[in-house]
Structures are given as C-alpha cells and as structure tokens.
Amino acid sequence: MEKKIILTGDRPTGRLHIGHYFGSLKKRIELQESGEYTPYILIADVQALTDNFNNPEKVRNNVREVAMDYLACGIDPNKTTIYIQSMIPEVAELTVFYSNLVTIARLERNPTVKTEIAQKREIFGESVTYGFLGYPVSQAADITIFEGKYVPVGEDQLPLIEQCREIVRKFNSIYGEVLTEPEAILSSGKRIKGLDGNEKMGKSLGNAIYLSDSEEEITKKVMSAVTDPNRIKKDDLGNPNVCMVAYYHNLFSTKEEIETVCEECKAGKRGCVACKKQLAKNISDTLKPIREKRAYYEQHPEEVDRILQEGTQKARKTAKETMKKIKKAMKLDYFE
Ligand code: ATP
Ligand code: MG
Numbered sequence: 001m002e003k004k005i006i007l008t009g010d011r012p013t014g015r016l017h018i019g020h021y022f023g024s025l026k027k028r029i030e031l032q033e034s035g036e037y038t039p040y041i042l043i044a045d046v047q048a049l050t051d052n053f054n055n056p057e058k059v060r061n062n063v064r065e066v067a068m069d070y071l072a073c074g075i076d077p078n079k080t081t082i083y084i085q086s087m088i089p090e091v092a093e094l095t096v097f098y099s100n101l102v103t104i105a106r107l108e109r110n111p112t113v114k115t116e117i118a119q120k121r122e123i124f125g126e127s128v129t130y131g132f133l134g135y136p137v138s139q140a141a142d143i144t145i146f147e148g149k150y151v152p153v154g155e156d157q158l159p160l161i162e163q164c165r166e167i168v169r170k171f172n173s174i175y176g177e178v179l180t181e182p183e184a185i186l187s188s189g190k191r192i193k194g195l196d197g198n199e200k201m202g203k204s205l206g207n208a209i210y211l212s213d214s215e216e217e218i219t220k221k222v223m224s225a226v227t228d229p230n231r232i233k234k235d236d237l238g239n240p241n242v243c244m245v246a247y248y249h250n251l252f253s254t255k256e257e258i259e260t261v262c263e264e265c266k267a268g269k270r271g272c273v274a275c276k277k278q279l280a281k282n283i284s285d286t287l288k289p290i291r292e293k294r295a296y297y298e299q300h301p302e303e304v305d306r307i308l309q310e311g312t313q314k315a316r317k318t319a320k321e322t323m324k325k326i327k328k329a330m331k332l333d334y335f336e
Helices: 018-034 045-050 056-073 089-101 104-109 111-119 135-144 155-175 215-223 244-252 255-266 272-299 301-329
Strands: 004-010 037-043 081-084 150-153 183-186
Touching (some): 004 135, 037 056, 037 301, 045 135, 081 301, 104 155, 244 255, 244 272, 255 272
Parallel strands (some): 004 150
C-alpha cells in the first residue's frame, strides 16, 4: 500500500526554540521514524512574507537557519523531503485558483486568522492585507499540491485545516473528484511556557531558548528565570508550583532530581541560584547533541543548500504532476 503523505512546516522568521521542539519537532521525528508515512516539510518563506513583506533579508536568512535546526534535531533528508515554498510556483498558481472558492467573510471569521490579526495591529493597523487574510488559502494549496493526507497540528491550527477541507470539497464538487481531503493529526505536544512566566515561549516574546543557543547563552537565560516571588532569602520556604525553574526541571531533569530540588526548595534548603545552575546544565546537556550536529551544518553550508535543493526539486516534480490533474479538471489544459 502506498504510504500516506504528511505535510508540516514552519515560517522562516527566526531560529527554532524549545517550544517548537516539544510542540511539534519531536512528533514529526517520531512520525518520520515510524516508517509509515511519506513526510514533507516546507520552509514557508512565502507565508513568512505575509507579515514580513518589508523584511526580505530576515526571511531569506532564516530559511537556512530553520533547515539547520531541522537537520540538527533529526529530520532526515533521506526520509523527509525538505523544500522551500517559494520555489514551487504551482503552489502560488493553485492559491489563485482556490481564491475563487472561499469568501472574504469566511476568512475573516476564521478563529486562527482573527486572533493573529488582532495580535498584529502594529503591522497592519486597522486594515489587514489581502495576502495575510488569504494565507489559509495558500496553506490549502501547500497541503493539497502534494495530495497530503495528514497534517500534524496543534489545536490552534485546526481551523486552518477545516478551511482547507472546505476548499477541497468545493473544488471537487465543481471540477470533479481530483483533490485529497486532508485530516488533522492533533499533535500531543504541549505548549511550553516562557522562563519569564509567560504562558508561551515565543520568538517575538523575547523569552525563547533556541536549540542553537550556546551553554553560556542558556545559562544566562536560565539565571533570569522567574522564581517564587515570595522567596527572598535562601532559607525562606519556596513554592515550586509558582516557579519557572521548577517547571523547566520537569522537562529536562530526572525524576529523582526533580524530587530533590522541589523538596529542598520547600524546606528552604536550596537556593535559587544553585537550582538554576543545575537546570542550565541539564538543558545544555540535553541540547548538546543537537548543538553539535548543527555546528557541523554551520560549517558545511553547501551541504545544507544541496539538501534544500534536492528536496525542492523532488517536491516540484510531485507538484507539477498534481497541477497537471488540476488544470485538466479545470479545463485549463490548453497545450504542453
Ligand atoms: P512568534 O513569536 O513570531 O509568533 P513563535 O516562537 O510563536 O514565533 P511560530 O513560528 O509562531 O513561533 O510557531 C509556529 C508553531 O510552532 C506553532 O503553531 C506551534 O505549533 C509551535 N510552537 C511555537 N511556540 C511554541 C511553544 N511555546 N510551545 C509549543 N509549541 C510552540
Ligand atoms: Mg507564534
């Protein structure tokens, strides 16, 4: 039986952080290693431009950064096709075809888009661009051009998959059963909070530990983490439930260590500085293999470029085949 296609991706607007790792990368690697699927990962530079159109340098530079993060984490180019979105013109073409199949009102009602527009007031002011409002349409093109069957996503992304399914059904009802209707796989990954106590670690929130951070950078960030505000002196009794250091120990330390740290904190026997140093070491040790693998690719940019080029060529070939079927169905197959 032919393996089902899985599509995932990231916008190249910065390097990837611990939140991305626990939120989606781990799951992608697990799916890749299961051998049950044909995974594609897109580096969504066109989508990144929708709210970074005035900063092409940033998008350009982060394409390779994100690719190196993928490779360093264990995305294997022999098993997963990594490609650059803008290099697949069929996706842009398909986005135009799909734009007739979705109303402006429907896009404006999309909960994910609505939340994001509200967050991006400083970029868009009162009126959002056509491109940003339409990014779910372009995402539907990303998924369907590869006849993607499964899309692993977080809960916040579900409305985008629903939008894609609606477009597919509409297309198929008008032009014939050509497109595959995708299904979301809810990734079990959790939302990682920030060291500053923010509900989310995020690039633009300035609270991220990047997969590529050095031991020194990690230590510096951990040292600034928010701890129990009522604990001022070392022998004050602490409450690990309100401490971000304890929260991160739960992600990076052994069970025994977590127990010891929490007990000693509650008894006022362990100072926050010692606790933070131990955490910084554990985070750094956990990320060490990723950092080392990444350092290799940083020294071999030509290898990263070759992987991106080969992945993109492979993806383009598939996209061309699907586009041929789509154009035939839409009676746009004039000549070769
Ligand atoms: P920005 O601050 O610019 O929005 P970000 O750090 O939130 O950047 P995005 O590129 O918006 O990163 O994240 C894309 C996807 O990565 C999210 O949809 C989510 O699946 C995952 N992700 C990001 N941050 C976290 C986090 N803290 N915990 C879990 N998953 C995350
Ligand atoms: Mg975000």
